[in-house]
Amino acid sequence: MIIETKIIEKPAFSAVGITETIHFDSSVPPSENAIAKLWSRFNARNPEIQGQVGWRGFGLMLQNPDNPPGAPFEYTAAVQIHQDFDIPEGMTRIEVPAARYIVLTHRGPLDGIGDVFGHFWGHLLPNSxxxxxxxxxxxxxxxxxxxxxxxxxxxxxxxxxxYFPIRDK
Structure with missing residues (x-):
């Protein structure tokens, strides 16, 4: 269930995490899919990351807008960091640029998250x-x-x- 929608300007930040190419399978619930398995592996290694800013987990996606729906995409399970430290082996540092975002807050079981993506792409964005x-x-x-x-x-x-990055039409 979407409980809030807002527009914010978010400053740039740094994150460290594990990146994988995801071949999305809509027949598998989000709580059991490849992204959930990546989070499980990442959470086991989270203590290796120095300089974390509180507990702020980010599921970062950099999509190719020319790809058709359902195409594989890069997903990074990460935490925000505030300083330069050694990056643990097998992890990457990502610089997330400042941007304007539409932010939708989902409350409920993880398996309902697909409805939020569907609402953004199918209704909210086209009518904004x-x-x-x-x-x-x-x-x-x-x-x-x-x-x-x-x-x-x-x-x-x-x-x-x-968070979905946006600009004026």
Missing amino acids: LYEYDGGTRTGKYEFEFYDQRYTKANDPNSEIDL
Whole structure:
């Protein structure tokens, strides 16, 4: 369930995490799919990352807007960092540029997150004064933001913010 929609300007930030190419399979629930498995592997290695800013998890996606729906994409399970430290082996540092975002807050089990993406792409964006400004052309990331409001995959009170980079039409 979407409980809030807002537009914000977010400054640039740095993150460190594990990146994988995701071949999305809509028949597998989000709580069990390749992204959930990546988060599990990343969370096991999270203590290796120095200089973290609180517990701020980011599911970073840099889409190629020319790809058809359902095409593989790069996904990085990451945490925000505030200084330069050695990057653990097998991880990457990502500089997320400043951008304007439409932010949708989802409350409920993780398996309902697909409805939020569907609402953004199928209803909100086409009926707004904005267009998508992310992806490989601009270098602006779309991302999921996890903080203390996210508790576990099946909690009906868990909250996740989804950030979609936008610009005026």
